[in-house]
Amino acid sequence: MRLAALLSAAMLCAEQAPTWREVGPLFHRWCNECHRAGQVGPFDFTTYDGAAAYAPEIARDLNAGKMPPWHVKPGPVGYANSRRPPDEAIAKILHWINTGARPAASFVLPKRNPQWNLGRPDLIVSQPQEHTVSAEKTVDVVRFEIAGIQLGSGTEDRYLQAIEFRPSNRALLHHAVLRTGPTPIAAWAMCDTGLRLPTGTAWRLPRNQPLIVELHYFKRTIRPARDLTRIGLYFAKAIPARIASLLEIVKPELRIPAGANLHLEKTSYRMTDDVRLHAVLPVFQLLAADVRLRISGQQDYMLWAEPFEHHLMSSYQLAQALPLAKGSVIDAEAIFDNSAQNPFNPHKQLREVHFEENGLDETFRFWLTVSRPRL
Numbered sequence: 001m002r003l004a005a006l007l008s009a010a011m012l013c014a015e016q017a018p019t020w021r022e023v024g025p026l027f028h029r030w031c032n033e034c035h036r037a038g039q040v041g042p043f044d045f046t047t048y049d050g051a052a053a054y055a056p057e058i059a060r061d062l063n064a065g066k067m068p069p070w071h072v073k074p075g076p077v078g079y080a081n082s083r084r085p086p087d088e089a090i091a092k093i094l095h096w097i098n099t100g101a102r103p104a105a106s107f108v109l110p111k112r113n114p115q116w117n118l119g120r121p122d123l124i125v126s127q128p129q130e131h132t133v134s135a136e137k138t139v140d141v142v143r144f145e146i147a148g149i150q151l152g153s154g155t156e157d158r159y160l161q162a163i164e165f166r167p168s169n170r171a172l173l174h175h176a177v178l179r180t181g182p183t184p185i186a187a188w189a190m191c192d193t194g195l196r197l198p199t200g201t202a203w204r205l206p207r208n209q210p211l212i213v214e215l216h217y218f219k220r221t222i223r224p225a226r227d228l229t230r231i232g233l234y235f236a237k238a239i240p241a242r243i244a245s246l247l248e249i250v251k252p253e254l255r256i257p258a259g260a261n262l263h264l265e266k267t268s269y270r271m272t273d274d275v276r277l278h279a280v281l282p283v284f285q286l287l288a289a290d291v292r293l294r295i296s297g298q299q300d301y302m303l304w305a306e307p308f309e310h311h312l313m314s315s316y317q318l319a320q321a322l323p324l325a326k327g328s329v330i331d332a333e334a335i336f337d338n339s340a341q342n343p344f345n346p347h348k349q350l351r352e353v354h355f356e357e358n359g360l361d362e363t364f365r366f367w368l369t370v371s372r373p374r375l
Contacts, residue, residue: 017100017102018096018102019103019107020052020103020107021104021107023092023093023096024048024104025109026093027093029089030068031045032046034068038115047108047109048103048107051101052103055097062090062093063094071305071308071309072303073304073305073306076302078319079319081315117164118232118234119234121232121233121234123151123233125146125230125233126230127230130227132224132225132226133217133225133227138218138346138358139357140217141214141217142214145210145213146210147210148208148210157206158204159203159204159235159240160186160202161202161234161236162196163195163232163233163234165188165229168227171190171225172225173190173215173216173229174189174190174217174218175188175189175190175216176229177246177367178203178212178213179211180212181212184245184246184248185245187246189281189315190314192315195279197369197371198278200240200242201241201244202236202244203243204243213231215227218285218359242373243371243372243374244370245369247269247369248365248368249269249330249332251266251267252355254353254362254363255354256352256353257352258338258350258351261337261339261342264333264335265333265336267332267364269330270330271325271330273326274323274324274326275371276321276322277318278317278371279316279368280366280368281368281369282313282366283313284310284313284334284362284363285363286342286346287342287344287353288310288335288362289336291306291366292305292306292332292334293333294331295328295331296328296331302322303316324370332364332366338350346359346360
């Protein structure tokens with residue numbers, strides 16, 4: 001627990017014990033994006049009864065720094081979707097729990113949209129049929145197309161400002177990628193509530209081309225599991241000045257020795273043109289413990305996530321777009337734990353691990369959302 005939060009908590013002890021009226025809005029702001037029906041969080045904290053029932057667990061995870069799950073170290077880049085609460089908010093919630101988790105008569109939190117975090121979409125499309133990941137599989141990839149005529153791009157280009165995925169099984173769908181032809185344009189992960197680009201920037205849906213959807217499943221049980229995903233599409237209100245797409249930094253030649261618990265892998269990517277960086281999505285599996293990105297030559301990392309948690313994967317959306325000039329180099333690093341001390345290691349008999357998206361090996365991939373001027 002951070003020192004500032006502890007000091008704040010100590011000062012609060014002298015104050016009157018807070019009620020749900022004082023702390024409920026803190027849950028609404030910092031917890032309920034995930035902890036409510038239909039989202040990735042396992043418990044619903046949108047009511048006093050829901051939060052109070054798990055008060056000891058909430059206190060434990062707040063004190064341990066496990067929740068809310070945001071393990072990005074402070075650096076030169078700010079993130080618009082940061083889930084790190086202020087120390088004062090953590091202290092007040094802990095004080096509420098430690099003084100009996102008092103209720104508040106007739107106080108109800110504002111309702112969140114139960115269906116779509118970004119508001120009602122302009123178009124809702126669905127996976128053609130429910131998909132089952134069999135008992136024998138851990139990782140599975142499903143692809144389907146959304147026809148241009150359904151997107152309204154049968155005769156002219158259309159532009160997407162935002163997207164939101166709504167899987168029926170939030171624990172099963174690990175991440176997803178959208179493509180137009182062979183070009184990846186957008187990526188989503190299981191803890192993303194929605195992705196919205198800045199005004200004036202959008203994803204292009206080329207005329208008379210389908211939108212290809214790739215759903216990447218990662219099953220964490222030995223039983224079969226099912227999912228039916230819907231996608232909410234939000235169209236730009238005007239033709240944008242900039243077009244967004246995905247840039248991939250990947251290292252397919254991984255070799256992680258058996259038993260290694262601090263194994264470092266690196267790769268680099270040189271920019272071929274001038275772009276603006278809007279978001280980063282690291283895609284790793286069970287052995288990644290620490291992932292980092294920085295502009296070559298700079299001392300500070302623009303993204304340093306440690307510990308990296310595969311089961312809580314999300315995009316990191318920059319508060320301000322970061323210009324990356326042609327010729328600049330992005331250094332990517334990851335530290336892997338292939339030892340018996342890693343509780344997520346799937347191998348009882350330790351073995352060397354390579355790049356393979358099968359749930360038993362590992363990956364090394366960063367998806368960068370970048371934009372360029374519309375031509």
